Amino acid sequence: MLQLDQDIKFIQGVGPNRADLLKKELDITTVGDILNYYPFKYIDRTKFYRISEINGNMPYVQLVGQILFYDKVGEGRSQRLVANFSDGTGTIDLVWFQGIKYIPETYKPRTTYIIFGKPQVFKGRINVAHPEIEPVDISQYGDTTAIAFQNYQRSLFDNDDASAQQQQHRSSSALQTLRPAYNTSDRMKKRGLNSNQMAKIVANVMRMMDRPLPETLPPFLIQRYGFISYDEAVRNIHFPSDPDMLRKAQARLKFEELFYVQMNIIKYTKDRSRKIHGIMMPHVGEPFNTFYFQHLPFPLTNAQKRVIKEVREDMRSGKQMNRLLQGDVGSGKTLVALMCMLIAIGNRYQACIMAPTEILAEQHLQTIRNFLGDMTVRVELLTGTVKGKKRKVILEDLAAGKIDILVGTHAVIEDNVVFAKLGFVVIDEQHRFGVAQRAKLWTKSDTAPHVLVMTATPIPRTLAMTLYGDLDVSVIDELPPGRKPVHTVHQFDAHHKALYQRVRREIDQGRQIYFVYPLIQESEKIDLKNLEEGYATICKEFSDCKVSKVHGKLKPAEKDAEMQRFARGETQIMVATTVIEVGVNVPNASVMVIENAERFGLSQLHQLRGRVGRGADQSYCILVTKFQLTTETKKRIQIMVDSNDGFEIAEQDLKLRGPGDLEGTQQSGMAFDLRIANIARDGIILQMARDAAAEIVDNDIDQQNPAYAIVWKHLRELRKTQMNWGAIS
Numbered sequence: 001m002l003q004l005d006q007d008i009k010f011i012q013g014v015g016p017n018r019a020d021l022l023k024k025e026l027d028i029t030t031v032g033d034i035l036n037y038y039p040f041k042y043i044d045r046t047k048f049y050r051i052s053e054i055n056g057n058m059p060y061v062q063l064v065g066q067i068l069f070y071d072k073v074g075e076g077r078s079q080r081l082v083a084n085f086s087d088g089t090g091t092i093d094l095v096w097f098q099g100i101k102y103i104p105e106t107y108k109p110r111t112t113y114i115i116f117g118k119p120q121v122f123k124g125r126i127n128v129a130h131p132e133i134e135p136v137d138i139s140q141y142g143d144t145t146a147i148a149f150q151n152y153q154r155s156l157f158d159n160d161d162a163s164a165q166q167q168q169h170r171s172s173s174a175l176q177t178l179r180p181a182y183n184t185s186d187r188m189k190k191r192g193l194n195s196n197q198m199a200k201i202v203a204n205v206m207r208m209m210d211r212p213l214p215e216t217l218p219p220f221l222i223q224r225y226g227f228i229s230y231d232e233a234v235r236n237i238h239f240p241s242d243p244d245m246l247r248k249a250q251a252r253l254k255f256e257e258l259f260y261v262q263m264n265i266i267k268y269t270k271d272r273s274r275k276i277h278g279i280m281m282p283h284v285g286e287p288f289n290t291f292y293f294q295h296l297p298f299p300l301t302n303a304q305k306r307v308i309k310e311v312r313e314d315m316r317s318g319k320q321m322n323r324l325l326q327g328d329v330g331s332g333k334t335l336v337a338l339m340c341m342l343i344a345i346g347n348r349y350q351a352c353i354m355a356p357t358e359i360l361a362e363q364h365l366q367t368i369r370n371f372l373g374d375m376t377v378r379v380e381l382l383t384g385t386v387k388g389k390k391r392k393v394i395l396e397d398l399a400a401g402k403i404d405i406l407v408g409t410h411a412v413i414e415d416n417v418v419f420a421k422l423g424f425v426v427i428d429e430q431h432r433f434g435v436a437q438r439a440k441l442w443t444k445s446d447t448a449p450h451v452l453v454m455t456a457t458p459i460p461r462t463l464a465m466t467l468y469g470d471l472d473v474s475v476i477d478e479l480p481p482g483r484k485p486v487h488t489v490h491q492f493d494a495h496h497k498a499l500y501q502r503v504r505r506e507i508d509q510g511r512q513i514y515f516v517y518p519l520i521q522e523s524e525k526i527d528l529k530n531l532e533e534g535y536a537t538i539c540k541e542f543s544d545c546k547v548s549k550v551h552g553k554l555k556p557a558e559k560d561a562e563m564q565r566f567a568r569g570e571t572q573i574m575v576a577t578t579v580i581e582v583g584v585n586v587p588n589a590s591v592m593v594i595e596n597a598e599r600f601g602l603s604q605l606h607q608l609r610g611r612v613g614r615g616a617d618q619s620y621c622i623l624v625t626k627f628q629l630t631t632e633t634k635k636r637i638q639i640m641v642d643s644n645d646g647f648e649i650a651e652q653d654l655k656l657r658g659p660g661d662l663e664g665t666q667q668s669g670m671a672f673d674l675r676i677a678n679i680a681r682d683g684i685i686l687q688m689a690r691d692a693a694a695e696i697v698d699n700d701i702d703q704q705n706p707a708y709a710i711v712w713k714h715l716r717e718l719r720k721t722q723m724n725w726g727a728i729s
């Protein structure tokens, strides 16, 4: 009897060496592991082409015919073996760069073979390099291929095309039409453990399974969604009996995967909210009202009002708030955060706002002090550069409850920073802070403070659900009135002259300009050189202007001084690397020139663009690239030119790059080793899975209902084996 936890090495076709390889390369050690290693695509192996109808654009073709003769071409290392292969409708070349000796010994001329591979055109002739070759041997191929082959042969000699097609059509439902293709590493391929061998191992496992795989979803869900059984799904995901069954298997397994991820997140969140009580903040309080009626410089947007209401509801619910606030750059998140902090202060608690950089922390301090004016709310700054006596006083006053709002960087989570009564924490720019750091803030208070996480990198809804499933999400989806969308253009770097003319026009109108250069670690030296050269050129071109230069190699104080000069309008042009990416606010800046824009990701480009368009004037973003661009880069640039909407851009980014590369996902504590579901494409299934998981957790948090027993049991098993799942709890 075969057990799922049985060591893979005892399966026919594996053995100790391959077992080692499977463990090292794919972390497959058990029978269950290999059943969970799904094919990445399927190849239709019932279709046989004729040589006369193939061309170099086809992905794969299967042919049947004979090798007429072999030929060796070239000398030494570039030597290759070429076989002239014919099926009666034409000839092509089969080419090998390795196995030159062994191939002709194994595959004899004038014997009928099935060959399979990717056709290419070389010097006007079609060839297939390193094809799969299989003798036409019915017993090895099983009935299905044999039938297909016979069909093919019949069709070759059948001039009545319609009837041949009908034949094929009629028999196709009886065929196993799709063969699995498995990803294997180079090392595996070198040692003969290729996709075909993987398929054989899986087939051997399945042959040994003498009873169905145990079900992993409760019957009511299977019924509700019309899923096939787990056993059928696994069998068909590897060896689909037909395309329809493959779709059913995929739907079931995608749902199941997302469902258990959601179960894990939702159950954990619920457990936590039952264990951890939030601070009750029943009042709106005097500071909020004073601010709202006497100091608010402009009316709130509807979106801002809505978010403040949502936060306010959380604060008086008795539950601990964990809320993600998403809002495009410039949507006015800081003001929302401030007003929420004022509610906390009105309930006699302290608040704290944490920014990812010193510059941003200082800017927050200024912004908040400006907003508050003469109100008696004490706001102080704590960063790494606040030292000596000043620091001592701040720490003492904080512990004595004399400071209302502490603005800072990572410095605020150091152990010696003690609050008298911390009740509300704002974290700006989520992606720079990990889950662990968030958790550390909680220890600063007997009862966990309410946490508002703000991000200007909009995260598509589907991703947020998987990634921050433990957070509630609020969205500011509206910009303050009067903003003109930034006009974005793409320019090749050969056209700098026209670019400088445009910049000149803006400067003449009293505007300020950013020039941004990429800075990526591996090529730091070259990038710095680019920046320096750019700086020199710009200084020459605009010799009547003052030019600032900021990059990561500067000391924080130098960087800051230079940023301040630009912010005060003492310099007209800022030449910088991406250090200016986050948050910096200079409303008079109207042009953002991004050099080597092809080297930036979409969300980064959008962030950079958000630095301009903060005043009432028309602003421009100019994306400068080299002439030769990959298709993907062209798409990226086009999306930027077409759209100013951060959410749409994030959505597109997710589609282009996949979730694994998106900013923020690395530290999120939720790894993206989804096996089959794709959150960029399977949004609807994700929503279904989330609803079902929420329903079960809501109905049966005590795990008593027998109808859900199967779910709780499987969740426990998964939590044992999924390494990353512990990380979010």
Ligand code: ADP
Pocket: 298, 299, 300, 301, 304, 327, 328, 329, 330, 331, 332, 333, 334, 335, 456, 480, 481, 585, 614
């Ligand atoms: P972000 O969401 O990118 O952090 P900010 O909070 O920096 O945005 O706000 C951008 C600018 O918009 C700031 O100058 C801010 O004072 C201003 N602002 C915020 N809310 C409003 C509003 N309701 N009406 C007009 N201007 C606003």
Ligand code: MG
Pocket: 333, 334, 583
């Ligand atoms: Mg901001």
